[in-house]
Amino acid sequence: MSGQQLVADYLSRLRSAAGSLPTGQRQELVGEIEAHIAEASGRRGYAESDVRNVLDRLGPPEEIVAAAGGGVTTAAPPPAYERRGTPLLEIAALILLLVGGLVVPVVGWLAGVALLWSSRIWTVRDKLLGTLVVPGGLGLVALGGLASLVMVSGGCVSSASLDSAGVSHSSSTCSPPSALHNGLLIALMVLMVIAPVTTVAYLGRRLTRPVAARL
C-alpha cells in the first residue's frame, strides 16, 4: 500500500469509528487528524515509512474516537456492571415478605423486611415500597381475612341481663350483615391480596436491572 493509500484508509476508518459523534465534532476531528498527517509526512510526499510512523504514533482510530466519546476525555472507564449469580438474599426476602407472615406471624414478615433492607440491589425507594405495601404481606391479609370472616358470619350481639326476679337471661340478636358491608369487605380483601403480590412481583423485576458495581 502506498503512503497515500494508507492515509486514505486510516481516515476512512476514523470516519466510520466516529459515526457516533455529532456531525460537527466528527468533521472537526477528521479534519484535524488529516492536517496532522499532512504536517507530519506531507512535505516528504507521504513516503510510506513516514506515514506508517505517523499513523502508529497517532494510535488506533477507535481509541481516538473513544477519547472523544461523550466529550469526557478524562473520564474513568465506564462502571463495571456486576452480574451477580442468583440473588439468593433477595429471593429469600421476597418469599418472606409475601408469605413469612403466614408461616410465622409477624416475625416471619419482619425477617423479610430485614433481608429487604440489607440488599445492595434495591434502591431505598424499592425498599420503602416493599415495607409499606403491604405491611405484613399476605400474613396480614390472612389475619384481616379471618377477622372479617368472623364479622361477616357472626354479626351477633349478645347481651345478658338480669330481670327483676334475678334470673339471668341471655339473648342474642343477630342482624344479617348488609350486602354493601360484605361487598366492601370482599373488595378490600381482594385489594389486600393483590397489593403485596404486585409489590413482590415489581421488586422481583427490579432485580434484573443492571447494577453498577460498588467500587
Add this chain to the structure above:
Amino acid sequence: MEVVDTAAALSQLRRGALEYCVLALLRDDECYAYQIVQELGAVDGMVTSEGTIYPLLSRLRRDELVETTWRESAAGPPRRYYRCTPAGRRALRAFEPEWRRFRAAVDRFLDAGGAA
C-alpha cells in the same frame, strides 16, 4: 476496587494529568495543535496514542479553558493556535499544589515499601 491491571490504572492517571500538561504548555505561550502533540510526544511515557490529544484539545476548548485563533501560515494552510484562558490558568493553578502533594505522597509510599 482491585488494581490488578497496571496498564489500565496508568492509563487513567495519564488521562487525568494530560490535560493539565497541555494547559501548562499553553499557559504563557501560543501553540498550534501539531506543536502541542510534538512536545507531549517528545517526553517519554506521556502519551501512548497521539491522536487522542485532538479530542482533548476540543474538550478544553468547549470547556473554555483554552481559546484558539486561526493564523495564516507560510508553510501551508492556516493553523489553529491555542492558548490558555484565564479560567484555564486558574484550573492549572489549582491543580499544581494538589498534584505535587499527591506525587510526594505516592513516592513516599513507594520508597517506604522498597526500604522494607
